[in-house]
Amino acid sequence: MTSQIFSIDDARRIARQRLPRLMFDFIDGAAGNERAKGRNREALEALCLMPRVLVNVDQRSLSKRFLDRQWDYPFGIAPMGMCDLAWPNTDKHLATAAAKYNIPLSLSTMASRAEKVGYSALILTVDVPQVAPRLRDLRNGFSLPFRIGPRQFWDFATHPRWSLQTLFTRVPSLANVPTVGSQEKSFNRNAGRGLVDWNFLDRIRDRWPRKLIVKGVLSPDDAKRIQTAGADAIYVSNHGGRQLASAPPPIQMLPIIREAVGAEYPLLFDSGIRSGESVVKALALGADFVMLGRPFLYGSGAAGGEGVNAVTELLANEVSVTLAQLGQTDIEEIDRSIIIES
Numbered sequence: 001m002t003s004q005i006f007s008i009d010d011a012r013r014i015a016r017q018r019l020p021r022l023m024f025d026f027i028d029g030a031a032g033n034e035r036a037k038g039r040n041r042e043a044l045e046a047l048c049l050m051p052r053v054l055v056n057v058d059q060r061s062l063s064k065r066f067l068d069r070q071w072d073y074p075f076g077i078a079p080m081g082m083c084d085l086a087w088p089n090t091d092k093h094l095a096t097a098a099a100k101y102n103i104p105l106s107l108s109t110m111a112s113r114a115e116k117v118g119y120s121a122l123i124l125t126v127d128v129p130q131v132a133p134r135l136r137d138l139r140n141g142f143s144l145p146f147r148i149g150p151r152q153f154w155d156f157a158t159h160p161r162w163s164l165q166t167l168f169t170r171v172p173s174l175a176n177v178p179t180v181g182s183q184e185k186s187f188n189r190n191a192g193r194g195l196v197d198w199n200f201l202d203r204i205r206d207r208w209p210r211k212l213i214v215k216g217v218l219s220p221d222d223a224k225r226i227q228t229a230g231a232d233a234i235y236v237s238n239h240g241g242r243q244l245a246s247a248p249p250p251i252q253m254l255p256i257i258r259e260a261v262g263a264e265y266p267l268l269f270d271s272g273i274r275s276g277e278s279v280v281k282a283l284a285l286g287a288d289f290v291m292l293g294r295p296f297l298y299g300s301g302a303a304g305g306e307g308v309n310a311v312t313e314l315l316a317n318e319v320s321v322t323l324a325q326l327g328q329t330d331i332e333e334i335d336r337s338i339i340i341e342s
């Protein structure tokens with residue numbers, strides 16, 4: 001299957017064929033009319049880059065420093081819950097790829113054990129005061145634990161490879177949420193989230209001694225206040241369009257947030273990145289590091305661990321080729337001058 005992955009869209013197309021619709025739609029879907037998701041990508045792809053010629057670009061470096069660590073590539077894996085729905089063992093495959101390629105992996109968790117387990121940074125996601133309705137999930141009857149009616153049964157039966165492998169591995173559950181799996185109590189994805197406020201951020205900052213990253217920020221005013229509250233980095237994102245259908249594309253807010261927090265403050269970026277060119281665009285407009293969500297799950301859905309590796313290598317190659325076209329040799333030196341301002 002990996003021999004057919006020449007773009008992230010290829011991985012998505014293959015994943016769509018191989019996954020039960022319930023699972024594919026959970027991964028691929030977005031909030032409400034899904035316009036935020038569409039705009040994320042459109043806004044990135046509408047930006048043009050200026051090619052430069054006659055530069056010796058034979059040797060190129062993609063290595064990027066972020067939060068005191070040197071990574072091999074300027075991109076990493078965004079936090080995603082329930083990854084194993086994309087294909088059995090996806091979480092493991094993502095971790096293996098992160099180690100193999102020396103890229104950061106964020107693990108979605110609700111556990112309170114993070115410091116003991118040894119994570120180097122805590123990402124506090126703040127753009128989910130309430131989980132937004134995702135219409136595909138509602139229409140498909142997506143719920144946890146799974147409720148398998150005739151429609152879902154047909155969906156699983158017509159995708160036997162996913163279903164059998166899932167049965168032989170284990171039915172996906174949230175390892176950190178013990179109520180899931182019990183038939184009496186289903187996990188309430190909203191529980192307690194609306195209570196997260198500025199005081200909560202202060203408390204987390206006091207208690208967490210390592211790097212603290214606040215994820216899901218679009219407002220420059222919020223960004224300034226989070227910076228003042230002592231967060232080590234801000235993660236500019238609209239959750240891949242999965243929360244507010246009318247949210248602006250993060251790439252539009254990124255340069256304004258950069259302006260608000262100053263040149264040196266660490267900024268992460270995600271939402272809508274589907275190519276190496278878009279990775280470079282986000283770096284040019286002020287991101288220090290770029291994350292991707294769905295593309296890695298498309299890779300896993302298309303070809304398991306090999307698919308995750310294929311997506312990583314594809315993106316790395318695209319970033320490298322983009323640098324060459326721009327007459328650049330070092331990803332650390334990308335700046336706004338490569339963007340053609342309209």
Ligand SMILES: Cc1cc2nc3c(=O)[nH]c(=O)nc-3n(C[C@H](O)[C@H](O)[C@H](O)COP(=O)(O)O)c2cc1C
Nearest residue numbers: 078079080081108125239240270271272292293294
């Ligand atoms: C299946 C799925 C599950 C996600 N779960 C979480 C989560 O638990 N916590 C979180 O902060 N973001 C979560 N996200 C959002 C991602 O971290 C990221 O912001 C988003 O996927 C980026 O957009 P992209 O998919 O266009 O790259 C999830 C996204 C997807 C697709």
